Amino acid sequence: MTVPRSTLRLQLHKDFTLDDAAALVDYFASLGVSHAYVSPITTATAGSTHGYDVVDYTRINPELGGEDALRRFVEKLRAHDMGLIVDIVPNHMGVGGSENAWWQDILEWGRHAAHARFFDVDWHSPDPALRGKVLAPFLGASYGDELQGGKIKLEYRADEGRFVIAYYSHAFPVCPVDYPAVFQEAPELAQRFAGLTTQPADQPRAADARTALITIAGTEGGQAAIEAILAAHSSDTPAGRDRLHRLLERQHYRLAWWRTAADEVNWRRFFDVSTLGGVRVERPEVFEASHALIFRLFTEGLIDGVRVDHVDGLAEPREYCQRLRARLEELSAARPEALRHGNGHTYFVVEKILGRGEPLRRDWQVDGTTGYDFMNDVGALLHDPAGAEPLAALWAELTGKSANFADEALSARRKILAENLAAELDRVTRALHRIARDAQNTRDFTFTSIRRVVAELVVHFPVYRIYPLGSVRSAEDERFFSQALDAACATLPRADHVVLDQVAQWLGGKLPDEAPQEARVERGRDRAAERSRDRDRNHAQAQGQAQAGQNAQQPSSGSQRRAAQTLFSQLTSPVAAKAVEDTACYRYGRLISRNEVGADPGEFALSVADFHAGNKERFAAFPHAMLCTATHDHKRGEDVRARIAALSEIPDEWAATLRQWSTLNTPLRRGANGGLAETGDINDWAPGPAAEAMLYQTLVGCWPLTLAPDDEAGVHELAERVAQWQLKALREAKLRTSWFAPDEAYEQACKDFLFDIVSPQRRNGFLQELSAFVARLGPLGAVNSFQQTLLRLTAPGVPDLYQGTELWDFSLVDPDNRRPVDFDLRRKWLAEIEEKGAPSEQIGNWRDGRVKLAVVRRALALRKHCESLFAQGEYIPLEVTGEQAGHVIAYARHAGSAFAVVVATRLAAPLLDADADLPLVAAERWGDTAIVLPEALHSRALFDWLSPNAPKAEGAQLLVRDALGAMPVALLVEEGVPRP
Template structure:
């Protein structure tokens, strides 16, 4: 397997194309990166800034430069002996607008479309208005309003001979079966479409008829006929509007207000995003169609590995991963000889959120995760456990909200399930209710009682999802399911316990042999209410469409129904966890927002050195090539923002006093309920409110640039604009006084006004000066956290990943702020300067500009290249630290053969740092007798610091910290004889 030494993530879009990435390859090579790591390269919705709204799996995105640009990029990489990892999106596609041909196909032909089974659509909705249709929740207001306003129109596409419904940028095809009804004003044209059905055999005839129509419509008479048809459906007259409405009612979709999706959508979405439709990649034909381009690019030698986005959204993550692994192992033999992998394995990682103690399943045959678990570990390590209780008490005192994140998360889960994912909850419940009706012992379990039970299981589910094997929960699954089961049992009335126990059995418990009372194919009532033209021979197979095992299409047995229900349940717990925890509770709870990150549990405040070592050793044993990240395109705060906010955990009393002082200082600037000054304010009913204000101060402390002067009005205003963008998203995601669903613009504007007031130029001698001074005081602590985090990522077991631009200080906020353009020219210039001046220690005096971080990244990556096997396969050895300041040090060694590399970092240094210190470095004498116990093999060897000119000498088994960290807060010790970079 070709394992990357390190990766650097590029966010590609039309403003930063593949050619732009190619222009930075020489910089990446100088930095020491072995592989570029690109966001999705398949064609996405026009203007997409992230690429996850794929509309065409078969083409490299033209906005990125297309396949030719990809080839130029790879050619440049190969010149520097570098590879390319690409992000792939098998779970969902963009379905808004009109660019997705697969989605347009099912809108046009319904269940008989060639791609009807490519998306996870419930064609048998219990709602008669949606039976055989898909909900199209893309209207900006209620259907009747938009129709009356003339915003929904019939249009004709002359180049295609096609009638469509237009609504702004959205296009909805008219089924050709309805063309005769549409073309009543031109019966001679309509004849070509008479007798058509939706059956696949008739669809080619429809295409031929459209081609003929396109030709005829170019004539003068044809144009007149088309104009008459469109006029007859014009929405500006009652007759035309009614006729247009009747036409819409006959289509395979129901146009609806976007707000209806939460309650009525009958197809799987990505989380609650109604412009992203779930793809049924578990079906072999869908798997091949959605991966064909990636497989071809791999065999041609253009890509070297894949990162799979949101693997938990898939029906069967295990089967998908195993299938992808098998295909990736088949392909290397077809690659150019120089690029063939030695053992046939291809680098393959998955985006997976893991709870504390939750393992990534080894039978998936992946190389690990994309690194959120490491980001969580190292982030928690930066926090002082002694700050947990006083900061939680401070949060509760200031805001009146719970000091427990778990309580906040539970409230958020209930809200998300009830308001954002109600349709998905109903779908799970229906699947279980159908199953209940098939057995005599459960036929009286009502839909409502099952819904109550499922609700409690979901809101108490401690991980993203389970992964039953053969329909049965594994021991690992059972560990988490039982937690949810116990909590649900405690929450539900006793009368529901029998239903709960049965549902638990259906969701992966071992069932006793039981013959169902009956298994009707479909009820007669269902048959009568279906649209006649949608009745097909495969109706019974469709009933159980909701996730058959890969490569199989089982008959509708109780086993397949049970597996379908399990899949639907897992595809509900996953988005509930993401939306409730990451996108709601994390914006409500603010003990320290440095722990409110993707993949983290804010309720877990800190991690001990021993726990961090345990995590690294587990990773080394199970997934030694997993990615290690501390910043991503999804992070809520940049890695150095989090590192600085984490420093507050070391000074909880000082932070509490500061926070209260600032709140008092800015009290006159608060807005009342109506958003104005001078209003009567009671019970915290003011803008932004105590919780939002406290989180705002943390954000300002975290992202204030180290070089920003309060007198720089333009610089402060630019920062305020960025923070305002974060604030708006944070307020809406919290879903308390405003939301994306129902924005309260008056409140939002009042919050923005408060922000700009407190940082206005006239406050430069007040709050601004205090803010800047406070950041100046804790800046060295934050920097030490940052450098510790950086070195641990670069030397721990796994593949270190750099997110674009984070080689310097990363004071970014949530997207789109964390996807701003990167100044590569500056980084290239500074890298050359760093190389000329020597080791990173030469940059410490000017640490505020971030060059010391860049220097550490470059030097550590150089060592990984010089000693590749040491870091790729070397053992991980925690080192014991002894002495009076032992808790302020973390140390470990990497060992392979006779080679060693020792990582040492300062941690939780507030008690050791002089109040007047302007450099992130502990005075050596303050370390006292603190020392590291070295492995016996290093007792007599000469060591030097790869990051400085320092050469600390061990005294037998002990290496004194005052010597090892004399000139830098971190050290990377190797033996003499390793070539210096």
């Protein structure tokens, strides 16, 4: 199997195992997908629902059934001629608890541990208390409180002959070097550990001593000695606490309150998650150790491709991808003969967030991204640009906040950098400060001044990161770096500009010994002349200083400079993710359908021409990239976004509705500390205007089309789900509450408000209005959903379905989007659909989602029937003419003599009646609107793969009323392509 025709993403965990997936393979095959695409299968933290907290790269997770279950799953897939793609996590591992043997090794032996260089630890912290130690920020309260409260204990593991410091589910090993001090009550035991050091040569002796300890401790006298030792370290007495504390102070870790991590952590985390530690996969031995299982499974033919998680967290994404590509192609020759690819190519995609205009680098040698860029494009396409300004003005009026998302994002970036990632900022600054100290003429650049300029560069960085090659920024890097540099220059005081320019050079600019002095990259063309002159003067001064100190700077021109660039890039990525996706997107609510992973809410809409351009670029550069519209990380389901996007088409009606609902529910507003609000002050009531406005959008977006307002059980179930979303949204916004410092009274007041407005007694008030509004908006949302679904299934790339989204996807942010999927219902409906024929047969009961399932199944069938057409066929945007041309998108796929024409209704509000019962524009409303077909299809009869329609082109023109008479979308093929 080579490039997938299509994939179906499955989230595996203990309640949905590999055997559970195997039982569904026949359904997946009937649906038409060619590859199952599963979340990480390596061993994760016990109970993990996502698998990204890997604790053991060398074993398939026993909670998923282990390797035997994987083999059973693959056997089922092969029987249906299907393949398997697995998600791998090279960037980080789970380090909470005590399940990660590699992490436990460095806790036990420190910098001399066998795995010390597997994790990205700064063993040379400027903090004396952390020098040679790892910060362990896993305590629920301050160290002193937990120690005195008896929560931190010395325990003996009889089966391992090992002492550990126990704290709830955590177990921190005691270094064997300290066992003699522990054994003061049992000197005969201490002798076996006497003279040990942390040096690697001594570590096997420690293992032998522990083996002997297991035997001795099993005797009656040994048990008594162990009990005496534990009693001597008990926190029940001041002497015991003091002794336990002194023992802890000698370890290679420092136990600390979890809140210290943001300021003091001395190892790289995944974003700001202190239970996920960064892995140094750039080291060859780490690469091999962390990929050994995947390479074996690939060689044996159990997996066919990989999806790499969070590639931007790696030190060198380019080099990592190239290395992984080389190893996979090398191993492909050893795969079972039936699975070998003729060209040795293995499918390999990366999770990468791309900014608008940012290309995925071709020299990475990957097949593309996992599809966030497509999700952003098609999501923006669903929005009416005419709604942007009135909805932004409405948001500003209701909330008193800025109408511009960029303002909210900048504020969030500053907050995240200052409060969540301060330790990481310090680490970048230290790396640059060391470089400065190595040169005579930059040695007076202070740590604080460097920190200021780095902070400004980071908060203004327009993309996740850059990728210098040979320590020098490429032209593509420079385009984005210059934006941050110009913004930082405009923000910083003039006195810092010389430091800023020097830092910019260290972060990938060409140093004087690498290029002529006059060959500087031109930046800030649009700045005022005076600022430009000041900038040039400062830049020249910095270059002069660097030239004068060139000899002194030689040691830092290589490894130190690369290290600083890596640390900088590993900071800009999490700041962007945490500030934009996980903070600003929960603060700004013009339309939350644009507040999605990989999207810029400041970019409201995308034109058809720009959408076509994006598809053509993807086809030229990465024709096999994934195309997704829902993921395990999405903030709201694909059909929730599609329905909310429809509000852009009716901004005035939505504004009136929003004001009306807010007025209607004003008596139910809660005071910040509970009870009904007594004033209208923005800070005196819950949830507050911004959270209230986003709550109404959420209810509109996720309200099931089949839910009646008098269905008390159904409404309550929905309210519970929305409450879960609301809690996460409020905490992620980090305004009046947060994960770091939750305001539980405010959160409860917000929940009470939600349950009040949807309580049974409101069924003739707000609930009735909400249900009626959704009924009005539902057909518009469905038109958007049909468009989004068909474009994903036919555009250049590999369409990816997220589990369960073959029916309407009204899910919210995780864990809601990871709820159990009713595959039995889907299997049943799919069988009925296959009997009834075309998807158009299901349009009458569109509210239950069967018609979407039918479209997915039929489009995937065509992809299988005309595989080369969609895998290699060129993408041809088609011109639409006539009075309603703005409400249609059309394109063709073409390979050889084969064509497929895709037509979809868009922005349908002016064409649908207010009381429309179907998401279908009446044929007469299209008037003379027509699609201009390629010459090869002139005057040809076409057959719709989704309906019985057989529209015939009149010369070059295909009338839309003929193409879209039965469905809001059409997938047309020429005569001769048999219908399923």
